Amino acid sequence: GQSLEQPSEVTAVEGAIVQINCTYQTSGFYGLSWYQQHDGGAPTFLSYNALDGLEETGRFSSFLSRSDSYGYLLLQELQMKDSASYFCAVRDLGDSNYQLIWGAGTKLIIKP
């Protein structure tokens, strides 16, 4: 079957660094995406990794290791506004060319 696993909740302190992990098991793999969703809001796209390595976008970075079926989202200099749920999603060219397989999300709690 196809599945993505990520921790349900992570707690960190304002100004610190936090890493949210995602492991996946899919029949095909064409890239790992990360989305942010604030309570009551819609998901917004953060980053995408198709190849191994680290992609940096401001305070956020995303890493992928295809051999380990593993990726992570790294958030630096945490701010209270980063409190949200973070979802990893895999583009899987399985039965459907258009589907993203989603993880259940990680709730990031930031303490002052």
Next chain:
Amino acid sequence: SQTIHQWPATLVQPVGSPLSLECTVEGTSNPNLYWYRQAAGRGLQLLFYSVGIGQISSEVPQNLSASRPQDRQFILSSKKLLLSDSGFYLCAWNGQGTGLYEQYFGPGTRLTVT
């Protein structure tokens, strides 16, 4: 720039009543369109996607249906709602040639079936 609209924002409906949620996209043509449902504290479940007018693919068997009567309009319907249909419904789009990994979401409709 592109914009995606969804309405209504919130909806409370009795069991057995019909449902119609509408989503429209502006500023792009021939988008891929998606309907997702999200239960409280959970991830996103893909319900339907469409790659063109009249082309609908269903991912999950249920009492819901979708239609795409126009290029940038996507409608989610039900003839008789169940309690289990409660949730946060999200419409999303991406462009045909944008790698399919980046989806843009509407503001969502929070549906409560009583």
